[in-house]
Amino acid sequence: YPGYPTQNYPLQYPTSTNQYGGGSNLPYPQYTTPGTNTVTSSAQPGSTSTVTEEHLRMSLLSAVEDKMKRRLREMFEQAQAEMNVLHKTQADLVKGKEKLEVMVKELENEKVEIENNIKLLQDKDQEVKEVLQKLDNQDKLDIDEAVVTTTPLYRQLLNSFAEEQAIEDAIYYLGEALRKDVIDLDVFLKQVRELSRKQFFLRALIQKCREKAGLPPMA
Known part of the structure; x- marks a missing residue:
């Protein structure tokens, strides 16, 4: 900005303490806004804002x-x-x-x-x-001589059990013969009745022999 003209203002700063009541004859210090830390930059004339470093x-x-x-x-x-x-x-x-x-x-x-x-x-x-x-x-x-019992009781038990199992097989095959019409019903019933009666007595004998020998009863 251009400086103010000085020829119209011949007055200078006061030099005595009587005019302003102070003891200093120095000019007024430069005013700085509190809290502002500015760094002088070489801004070009005419700029409106300054970005500091x-x-x-x-x-x-x-x-x-x-x-x-x-x-x-x-x-x-x-x-x-x-x-x-x-x-x-x-x-x-x-x-x-x-x-x-x-x-x-x-x-x-x-x-x-x-x-x-x-x-x-x-x-x-x-x-x-x-x-x-x-x-x-x-x-x-000889298969029959291969199995030898130690006492007559065991021999009787063995023979009775073998005969009872043979009767069981005979009844089975009679049933197969009836199913295939090889024999009639009357023959089947007659043979099964006789075999079943004999099988009943053999099972009773086997049970008695087992009791005498101290063996558990048959299932």
């Missing part, structure tokens, strides 16, 4: 701070998600490990049991081979 610095710092906060928040969220996935994976691995340990233990037990069964089968196989070898060295064996 402090304003630019604070603006840049604020922008950088916001960007860093967003970036840190994104990194934290990503890291948290990865940690959650890792924790879940660790829990799954622990459960899988426990299941595998149980399976391994069960397999070891089954292995021991199978080894015992194999040994038992080998022993039985050896026994069967020895019996077959003995039979090959003997003469032809």
Whole structure:
């Protein structure tokens, strides 16, 4: 702005203390608005506003701070998600490990049991081979003489049981013959009646022999 003309204002600042009541003869100090920290800039004449370097610095710092906060928040969220996935994976691995340990233990037990069964089968196989070898060295064996009872009571029990089972088979085959019309109904009923009566007495005899021998009753 152009300076005020001085030729119309010849007066100067007061130089004595009598005019203004003070003891200083210095000119008035420059007035500055309280709370304003300004930096002199080389603004061009005619500008209406001045952007100080402090304003630019604070603006840049604020922008950088916001960007860093967003970036840190994104990194934290990503890291948290990865940690959650890792924790879940660790829990799954622990459960899988426990299941595998149980399976391994069960397999070891089954292995021991199978080894015992194999040994038992080998022993039985050896026994069967020895019996077959003995039979090959003997003469032809009569089946009826192969079974020998120790007492007359057991012999009677054995014979009665064999006869009772033979009657059971005879009744079965009579029924098959009737079904196939090999025999008529009257013949079937007559034979079954006689066989059933004989079977009844044989079962009573078997039960009595078992009681004498101290054996449990028949089912």
